[in-house]
Amino acid sequence: MDHEQGWPKVTATGIKQLSIKTTTLGMVSGMGNGTKTAVLRGVRLVKTYGDGDSRRVVLHECTLELYPGQVVLLMGPSGSGKSTLLAILSGLLEPDEGQVLVDDEGQLRDLWQMAPAERDRYRRRHTGFVFQGYNLLPALTARQQLEIVLHWCGDYRDSRRRVDELLERLGLQQLQGKKPAQLSGGEKQRIAIARALVKNPAFVFADEPTSALDWENGQRVMELLRLAAHERQAAVLVVSHDQRLLPYVDVHYHLEDGYLEERGLPA
Amino acid sequence: MLYALLMLWHERARYAAGVLAVTFSAVLIALQVGLLLGLFKITSIPIDYTSADIWIGSTAVPSVDLGKPIPKNFVSRLAGLPGVSMPEMYIANFANFTKPTGGTELCFVLGSLLDPEAAGALTLLTPEQRDALTMPYAIIVDESDVKRLGLDTDRSQKPKINGKEVTVVGTVRGLKSLAAPWVFCSLYTARQLLGPLLPPDHVTYLLARCESPQRAREVVAYLRERYADDMTAYTAEEFSFGSRWYWLTRTKAGLAIGYAAFLGLIVGMVITAQTLYSATVANAREFAILLALGVPRWRLALLVVTQAFWIGVIGIALAYPVCLGLKYLALQFATDVDLRWQILAGTATLTIGMALLAGLFALRSVQQIEPMSLLR
Structure with a gap:
């Protein structure tokens, strides 16, 4: 999982280390597209809310895989548990049952069996997030929004150059000196995506990234997420209820009444 | 550090309340202490208006007006030390002043050598006054005490000190007294006026000049170590501050300032803590995403404490000119506020400490931030 620096060189057969480790757990053959190795697998995930009569099962033994270089779209009606599934897969919310298997420095581990500090460290190294609200710090310029993530994650190495490269690659250099108040909604979301990518993460989790934007800006955001997946070999999971995103994704899951199924994409 | 300052500056209107609270606390503390120390300068006048660098008195004497007699031959302990002038004798004691108009008043007699080079002579004396004081039983008082001592009306009767007639040969200005008016005179006159109150071959203090303040500190350290059993040595600066501090605490005035300063600190701390808390809560979603991205929570805690530190620093920077x-302004009303560097430094330390404590109280806001809140 070479995503520590620069643009990762990932072979067509996926991430080498993980393929070795995961073979024994059956994560290679017969899972997904068969040409790449899953870098994350949610296995039989169950989540319920409430107690007694008010108990509601949000996720029924959901299983889902994320592959490097793919954009996965998770759709479903409001309240169907899409965000809950994203939170569980990304290490923010503990499932009641099931596993989230990830590669941790060559070892296949259940994210939810890790100690909290280990899980934080894992997230620090491997995950990026984009949310509906851009949540940019109002005092900082676009460039500083990216730098603060690197610096506060303890990664000062070449931070300036890395931020420069990313802003240039995403076509955001002209925004680097602007603060959130000077940016449009679309620009803010693009900066938020750059912030999610600045660590060069293996995973990008995006929760309704386009729902606050008009369609033109929504398309640009999806292009950036596709870029993250196809060029940087990140595994991108997008949660949305917007059907218009389907042409931009590689895999489409549908979640309804707690049940997850993979669906086809439009031709 | 940079991010903390950027956020402070960006939300300066929000943080202004905290900064003003710190400024208020700092001004309150510095002025309270400065005012009282200024007022209690009165207690160290005999030290501050002489040119001696070293004062030697009885064991553990806490204030210049509480010295007990010491043998004159202690002079030998000081004489001959390198960089130290020939020691001088100095007499200081309370006495009973009988007003020419009748009635009595407690006074404090200060007797010293009077030649121009004398370390114990009052620096405000004119050459004429020095000459006049060489007459037996000649005294000088501060003009602010003239009325109190009954010297402003009937000049036909002579005032007395401890039953002995004295002649007022002049007045000085600016040497106000608190409990007992100062009476300045020669060493001879002082000994005569005090009579049996001062045993023969004893004085109250021995004074000396030194070639430098550093040498004075060295000599004092040496004397303290060598003769701790039967005398005390101070530099003039130490003895002056010690005298003020003694009366400040003895009269419970210190308690009053302590209480007022404590109230100021509490007010400052509560407002600063609340300001930081609300500012952090207002940015909770922005901080939550940083946590989601794996930024350790202690980074946010450090940010809040750093902001608290800067609020303290800015508050102090505003407080000093105020x-x-x-x-x-107080000087225009003949009131001295002693804002020596120790007071300003102490105020800064206390206030920044208070701001940091406020930052720690505000940390509960960081504990409440949860990345999951972004998904709800």
């Missing part, structure tokens, strides 16, 4: 302005 204090100096108020000091100047």
